[in-house]
Amino acid sequence: MSVPITPQLKRFISNSSRVRPSNLLFKHHYLHYYPHHLIPVNCLWSTFYKPQQPNPYTKSQRYLSTMSEPSFYSLKAAMPGNKTFDFADLKGKVVLIVNTASACGFTPQYKGMSSPIPYALYDKYKDRGFTILGFPCNQFGGQEPLDDAGVAEFCTVNHGVTFPLMKKSDVNGDNTNEVFKWLKSEKAGIFGITRIKWNFEKFLVDQEGKVIHRWASTTTPEAIDAEVAKSLEKK
Template sequence: MQSIYDFKVKSIDGQETTLAPYKGNVLLIVNVASKCGYTPQYEGLESLYKKYKEKGLVVLGFPCNQFANQEPGTEKEIQNFCRINYGVTFPMFSKIEVNGDNAHPLYVYLKSKQTGILGTEAIKWNFTKFLVDKEGKVVARFGSSTKPEELEEEIETLLK
């Protein structure tokens, strides 16, 4: 796999696809969860998406239940939760694993391109964020505690 756009993913409603439809956009890829202390970040992610989608930003949410079982629901439950509680309109995908032997290939790729603190690859918690430029290069990684609004400056730079 040479390009981020080649990875096969499944939309939250079960449709097989790739990231190719997002080619040429700035991407913010986030592993999300509905029952986490960071769950209110959905609001900030949606706000970023609404503010910058016309300029080429796409937020991509990947539910993950690997951290303290904080995403136990079905895809339909996750979708409803996000829509009802946070008005989420950005693309969401089927639940995946981000660490371990069953980690989704997209996350294996993301982690290899942008490591965490002290060079570690493992995702530490929900709401880790990867920023991808218009050419598909993974340019930054942010931990769970980084609020979406803190990324505005970097996003604006990439959108130019």
């Protein structure tokens, strides 16, 4: 049976997204939608009615899937000597995380983070619930050639570093450590670029485990002092 294409039918087709099965009147094998035109039901039904697909997951499975998403406090990092740093121990603290290198033009920033000088961030705020975690990385110009023991000695002797240093690892690519993978997913850099661009990029995490700032390598520890102090004032 052929169906004349009338202006009414055109409007019906264009407005089909608003057609609900409950609004359609059936009689035998034909739909009486317009008084003068009978349209086969099976054509309209298959065209306009899209049955809702059942959710393959149960309510409990959906709940568990949301619970399995990583949070800052579920992260862990490898430390020298086959030790593990558990981020659950950081609850309630403000944390600055930095990818570091020993032979970089930005290496003197170590002094602004931890050294025997009054304005060094770690020494200035550590008693108020602040800490710094360093992640040595050799991905940028090969500027971290030392092994873990060498990094620790270099930082202690030359810059007076006393904050925790993690095991040397990658911050970009397939072998990115899970901490930087999470940080980058939470806070992109300029122009929405997530990858780490160079040594000494910085992430500031508040007392609730949220990334509140990301700074480029050129931003010195002294320049972020006010933001660290402001974060520590939050209750």
